[in-house]
Amino acid sequence: MVEHFKNKEAEYEAWLQENSTGFVFNYFGTAANNKLHHARCGQLFRKDNVDSRTTLDKYCSDNYAELEAKVISLCDDKWSKCGLCYKSG
Numbered sequence: 001m002v003e004h005f006k007n008k009e010a011e012y013e014a015w016l017q018e019n020s021t022g023f024v025f026n027y028f029g030t031a032a033n034n035k036l037h038h039a040r041c042g043q044l045f046r047k048d049n050v051d052s053r054t055t056l057d058k059y060c061s062d063n064y065a066e067l068e069a070k071v072i073s074l075c076d077d078k079w080s081k082c083g084l085c086y087k088s089g
């Protein structure tokens, strides 16, 4: 199941704690910034990093295939995987 969080800090943080092996997609609306992360990625927890902002549209799932399908429905191929939590591509 894909969950959507925006300005729901408590709910989002609870989800992260319960789904530490899941995935988080940050939807900025621009190809360069739309990023898919592992739920444990440090970028999501650095308060000085834009990827940690809870004012973003965040789509989260413990099921990678489901989340990827959602991401493609949102922005086609205009997104990428985080270079820090994914080794390549």
Ligand SMILES: [Zn+2]
Binding pocket: 036, 037, 038, 041, 042, 043, 082, 083, 084, 085, 086
């Ligand atoms: Zn990441």
